Amino acid sequence: MIIYKSKTEFLCFTAIKPLQAQMPDIINLWSKATQENPNLKSKEILNNTTKDIKYGLKQTKINKSCEIRILPKNSSFFFKDTNSAIFEDKLMLVSLKNKLFTTLIQSEIIANSMRALYYLAWQSAIPLKKFIEDRRIK
Secondary structure (H helix, E strand, C coil): CHHHHCCCCEEEEECHHHHHHHCCCHHHHHHHHHHHCCCCCEEEEECCCHHHHHHHHHHHHHCCCEEEEECCCCCCCCCCCEEEEEECCEEEEEECCCCCEEEEEECHHHHHHHHHHHHHHHHHCEEHHHHHHHHHHC
């Protein structure tokens, strides 16, 4: 897949449960790809579900250059039946509801605009380690 060959940072919004339902092998393929390319810096924003958190813990053990953040519990926004990725000059949008549908847009201007929005979301998401620590305290 084209996404695994990125030579730059990989930014992703992911809903793990529907992703695994539609493409059961994708998580293992992604884990393998990140192991084979430890220089690939990835940042993923995940929902605050148990499945997403378990995936995040696994990914950060496999690839030390992978950073995971979790949407806050009180957030009115979450990723439902979608997966989006920004890498190089590309934006990939995936609909995971019913029939799988993917769109890949290759445009430096669009990728950079979406990258700016991604980093706005990144700032409000909680680092995985802190999210887990905060849950243990309560």
